[in-house]
Amino acid sequence: MQKEGFCYSFNPKKCEVCKGKCCTGESGYIWITPAEMITLANHLGINVDEFRLKYLDKFGTKFSIKEKIFKDGFACIFFNEMDLNCSVYDYRPKQCRTFPFWDYFKENYEELEEECIGVKRL
Structure with a gap:
């Protein structure tokens, strides 16, 4: 799969081999919108207030999905440690759905290549 403006392609079939490397590692923010919170x-099966308290951290006016300790780093709280995948895959936020096509990686392809075995420079 390719996206206009990016110098690489992405093979989503590699995700089966990778086992969630994009969901684990260094600490970071997993931004979520109010509409995504509702979804x-x-x-x-919980209300939005309970969801915010249990699964989100607030940074100013924005919310990020909480992380948990995993191996030598961190993982998204929704990362399934047994199956090594996302436990809410069909409902994940846009930030997760658009990976690896983030503007940041246009200038930092080498960093992406270390994280994602599914990318290939065009």
Whole structure:
């Protein structure tokens, strides 16, 4: 798969081999919008206030999905440690759905290549 403006392609079939490297590693922010909060809360069968308290951290006016300790680093709280994949895959936020096509990686392809075995420079 390719996206206009990016110097690389992405093979999503490699995700089966990778086992969640994009969901684990260094600490970071996993931004989530109010609409995405509602979607995930509904999926989990809880109200949005409970979802925010249990699964999100607030940074100023923005919310990020909490992380948990995993191996020598961190993982998204929704990372399934047994299956090594996302436990809310069909409901994940846009930030997760658009990976690896982030503007940041246009200038930092080498960093992406270390993280994602599914990318290949065009």
